[in-house]
Amino acid sequence: xxxxxxxxxxxSVTKLTGPGPNEEQxxxxxxAAFRAPDHAWMRPWRYLTVKDEGLTRxxxxxxEAGALTTPDLAEDKIQKLMDMPKRAPVVIVAIANIQPHxxxxxxxxxxxxxxxxxxxxxxxxxxxxxxxxRSGAMAQxxxxxxxxxxATNEEIIGFIYLGHxxxxxxxxxxxxxxxxxxxxxxxxxx
Ligand SMILES: Cc1cc2nc3c(=O)[nH]c(=O)nc-3n(C[C@H](O)[C@H](O)[C@H](O)COP(=O)(O)O)c2cc1C
Numbered sequence: 001x002x003x004x005x006x007x008x009x010x011x012s013v014t015k016l017t018g019p020g021p022n023e024e025q026x027x028x029x030x031x032a033a034f035r036a037p038d039h040a041w042m043r044p045w046r047y048l049t050v051k052d053e054g055l056t057r058x059x060x061x062x063x064e065a066g067a068l069t070t071p072d073l074a075e076d077k078i079q080k081l082m083d084m085p086k087r088a089p090v091v092i093v094a095i096a097n098i099q100p101h102x103x104x105x106x107x108x109x110x111x112x113x114x115x116x117x118x119x120x121x122x123x124x125x126x127x128x129x130x131x132x133x134r135s136g137a138m139a140q141x142x143x144x145x146x147x148x149x150x151a152t153n154e155e156i157i158g159f160i161y162l163g164h165x166x167x168x169x170x171x172x173x174x175x176x177x178x179x180x181x182x183x184x185x186x187x188x189x190x
Pocket of ligand 1: 010011013134135136157
């Protein structure tokens, strides 16, 4: 697929089904992630590929995290957390590994990981796969971090749900350039 088409027409897909991306497709997705702009080439990223039994284990971790935060969490909410990762055949956990650097603040390192996620989303779309970037409370949970083996300098930037598209693709909205872009210096009416 043409690069401009993929970038401008990509949409998120939440209704996903198996099979997940195969090994060749996963390799392409990670190569795309690794081409994110990255100040000082710090490579401040780390990714976990979760599939099969891993999705069940991740669901358990999510439900444990929910129960720890809200001890009287209703059974249906616990079950919802348990089922969350199974909304896709593959979930990629995108992690920022933040290192002290004289010229590259933590925010830039997080942004580099975000840019990598965007590359994965665009590459997935170009490959005909569906994908969506999710975060939520589970991306901020100490229990989730600990269970996934994150170090204290690491943060979850996103969960990327990946699979085959199981719905009609929505059409990408076309935003008006003038609503968001100005020439500077801005001309004022006199
Ligand atoms: C940092 C970040 C976190 C997000 N977290 C969620 C989320 O937890 N749940 C969700 O439904 N969408 C989340 N989104 C939004 C979707 O990924 C998606 O961009 C949005 O639904 C718009 O769809 P589109 O990408 O097709 O325009 C998040 C987006 C970003 C950038």
